[in-house]
Amino acid sequence: MKFNRIRFNKRSVIVTWLTSYISVLLVPIIISGILYAASWHVVESEVNRANTNALKQMELAIDNSLGGIERLSLEISLNKQVNAFINTSQPLTDNDYYDLVTISNDLRVYQTANEFIEQIYLYYKNSDTVISTRNRTDSRQLFQMLDGQTLKGYEAWKTYLDQRYIQAYTPVTITEDDNAYKAVLFAKSVTLANRDQPGAVLLFVMKDSKLLANLPPSEATSVAVLDKENRLVASSGLEQTPDFLTYDKFTGENGLFYGDVAKEKVAVSYTTSARTGWKYMSMIPAERFDDKMKYMKSLVYASIILSLLLGGLVTFLFLRKNYNPIHLLIRSFSMKAGISFAEGTNEYGFLQDALNNTFAEKEQVDRRLHQHRDAIRSHFLQGVLKGNLEQDIPVHESLSAHDIRLDSPHFAVLLFHIDHFGKFQEDVAIDPQKVKLMQFILMNVVEEVIGLQNRGFTTEIDDVQACIFNFGVQEPDMDELQRVAESVKLFLLDHFHVHLTVSISAIHEDLFSIAEAYQEALSAMAYRLVKGSGAIIRYDELPSSEAVRQAGNYYYPLHVEQQLINFVKIGDYEKSSSIIEHIIETNGSNSVLSVPLGKCLMFDLASTMLKTMNEIGSQGNKKSFMEQFNPVERLSECETMKEMKREILSILEQVCQSIQADRKQEYSPLGELVSAYVKANYAEENLNISMIGEKFGITPSYLSKQFKAQTGDALLDFISRTRLEEAKKLLTEQPLSIMEIARKVGYNDINTFNRTFKKFEGITPGKYKELKPL
Structure with missing residues (x-):
């Protein structure tokens, strides 16, 4: 068996070891992967943190500027010239035009106070006059300078301006001198003492480029500002609005997620302004992360390749070294024990089977020796x-x-x-x-x-x-x-x-x-x-032999035998049974009655019973009775005089009952007799099929069969139910213990009583007693 032959065997221990070693090699590879993933997360967090910090700076600058504009709007609202012109109506007089020039100059001064403001418009509702830093116009001309599609028509624009109180930001597109630029329009109502009079509305125009002026320059980064109405307030570096740019998408105060812009995957960092509720977003191409991870990825790949090469070589050397002892052990078993090692068999399994066979043979030998x-x-x-x-x-x-x-x-x-x-x-x-x-x-x-x-x-x-x-x-x-x-x-x-x-x-x-x-x-x-x-x-x-010899015989005179026959013939069970009991008790009290004499007495009584039944058999149809109860076999199987007495009295009772039944021409079913007997004797501990069969002179198997046929119930089950019915009465009516009740209904063993009660009633006697009606 050579190493280079068995290494291809799928069930060989070589494969198991190789799998184990490869699993060990996978540990540094998995660790490298985990380190790479952790590094990616760190880089991602750092980039996101840097972007978030930049967004925070931009948010702070814009919020400060917007705060300044709002404070400026309050200052303009308190201007006397601005408030004085509110009640002016058409047509305008020369003094009104002079006031407009004064207000326009004031607006120009206010404009220069905040670099974010591109233009300031003041709309007077009463005279439908719009004043800017450069000229005078009306609400319709002002609307034409704005993006009408965004404002949904002049009527909507007029309704917007005629609101009782306005303070809102709206992204618009301003067109002046054929030049269009995106801007943010901040509308603020001039507060009046009498709110029922038509007032004025301050309109501040801010270019979005000025809003994003504080953002650090970056060619790859795109910036966008989104308001609560899901409108793009300002953006930079976006040629088209991405599908994911919806306000509901940006849950929480800040965060990071990935989306697609022009089929390019980007990482989106965002934060939320506490003043305006605007979402400030910074979008960076995902490949920027890869650029930062290229060096780490190279190190990970190099470590994996080096681990595979060196680990594979060490694995191969240790496989050969560790397999040699097993190879020698298997060859020794094969040669000395005569056990062949089949190709395709696992080496450990072969050794285990060989050892188990050896131990099994040893145990079998020991067991046989113990048995012998x-x-x-x-x-x-x-x-x-x-x-x-x-x-x-x-x-x-x-x-x-x-x-x-x-x-x-x-x-x-x-x-x-x-x-x-x-x-x-x-x-x-x-x-x-x-x-x-x-x-x-x-x-x-x-x-x-x-x-x-x-x-x-x-x-x-x-x-x-x-x-x-x-x-x-x-x-x-x-x-x-x-x-x-x-x-x-x-x-x-x-x-x-x-x-x-x-x-x-x-x-x-x-x-x-x-x-x-x-x-x-x-x-x-x-x-x-x-x-x-x-x-x-x-x-x-x-008794000694001398005492037995002197005793001579047993008591069973002829006239007593004749009396017994006569009483049986007339069906008088009481007198005939009294004679048999007298005969057996008289001989039983004889202390020197030997075993042979006892057997002779048993056979003599049996002979008398057979003689009597033969004489009765000539009267009516008694042949079937003899075949049914088989008295000869039953008497022959008795081993003691007590058993003989029970059998004889049982047969005698059946004979007398049969004779009485013939006289009365009545028939009493066996099932009713057995049922009545069980109900009367359920408290007897030894009440069972054998005892009842002895009582009625019937073999137990025949009794069980007849009782089942006549009542439809098994006799053992009937006995148990009869006992349990009485036990349930005692449990609910008498303050007795479970043990006392068990004995009263014929159970000497409380465990048997509990098991039988639960079988038929589903609960234990103790539980039944607890659930009894109060």
Whole structure:
């Protein structure tokens, strides 16, 4: 793999590095651009400042001159000769002409007082006489000397002059002796004591060239003055008025913007007169800025070119130097690990994939070893329980290999049978994954409860969870085993609603006697048939063989069996169920009833029930009843006498109800019966489909299907809604806590109550209680 071959690979690390180095090279280039832009801004600001200063000087000079003209107009207005002629009317007399000559001489004196004044006209409204420093005329002749188009005709001009009071500037074009020049006309009314009399108007004419006389000479700079009415008062260096020259364009007191004059881009600086409100503008070609920036631009270009040349050379050298170690590493992976590097592959990606594969293989090997270690350890514990220890390997080596450390030679075995999976058993069927999860939780709880003073080693064997209990340094005691069993049962019941049956062996003093302890625990667990589910059965409390031999048989005489058959045939559930309960309780109170005798009693009762149902089957159509409820299978699946009792009583109740229904020729739908049962027993914590099915002698799956078909509602939802209806009444009517209300409607776990309430009502019970009507 050569450098000059892979440099064209778009995915190669060379491209990434090259991009990074170029990005670094761009930093000085960007900085140069920023410096150039900043320099441009500085030059622009300086030029604008210089232009603004010049405009300020011109503005100050013009404003001072205009101020002088306004003061002069006030002085003329106070002249006695000027005021005396105001009341003169046509026709004029010789004395009037003499007064006009006097006034004209005075005006000539006033003209010489201000160099900005080109001419002074005094218009008398009463006599329509216009006096200047040179001659006398009237308003029409004066209008003809002005630009009539600007003034919009003589009538508009006459109306303008006849205003009661005038003080305004107007740009005009004066024509005298065939010579025209642009000027500014300042009109000022001569103030009278009696404003109702026709007065006079002073008209001062100022050439725009004199207004701009104080501007520093510049061939490239154009100047313009714009009044508030958007009229061009004066200009210099403009052949035509630009489109942007509008008063509204120049917002603010001063500023700078760019525009076009005769298709040439110019920079326009402007300022505003505080006296007149005129806008003073200076327009400079934009290329003047470029002239000032040529040197800076040359320096920037030179620095960019130098950075690219030197930076490119350094980049090339460092690329080759930095790539060599990666090239050697990839070649080593390719040769020693047998991993080929394909053209077009990124080097870092190749190394990362190779390392990830190596780590993944290592983790997979470790995981498999851990899994096998757990399986081998479990297999070893099963062998210990069954007495199948390898004779060739010393016991202490086997224990060490499986990380098993013993504190004493005293052992016992505990077996745990899960009777009901609680929260893990939402319906009749249970997911195998949940079964494994519950078994895992059970084994961890057992080891945790045993604690640090003793040691426990758990494993699964023959579908039950077994624990080899090794006592600590303290004296072995059966009460400690009893405590562990009760603690495990209570924890799982409170947190998961899981019901357990626990069997405990006797205490033994040898590792090889664990197999005997396991058999004792199995014998105690088998006695679950007699004591029922949920018990803690100790081997030392089982009846002895001698006691069982002396007991001989169980109580179930023939006449009692016949009485049971007779009561069933007439449909008397109360008496027939009383007989069955008497039989089971009598045998259950016999402390020496053995497991085989208990099984015989269960099968005997089942036989009696089958015999009775067969006899009933000849009366009417009972074959469908047998097929529907499948009593044989249900009785065969019972594991304890308590379960057998519930099944028999459930089947018995269905049989009696069927017989009574045949007699009354009535039919009671199953949905109505189940609904009534739920409403009457909603407060039962264990109310679920299995319990209701046991009550009605129907399999839970069939019960759910029939209830859905008859009522259109799922049975679990119906149970929840029935409970919640009562809970809402208690929330609004009773001053009870949420926990007390939950227990009253059948929820022992407040979290389950809150979750179910929010599912159906949309809010929590606490929120519902806050929103209850006052």
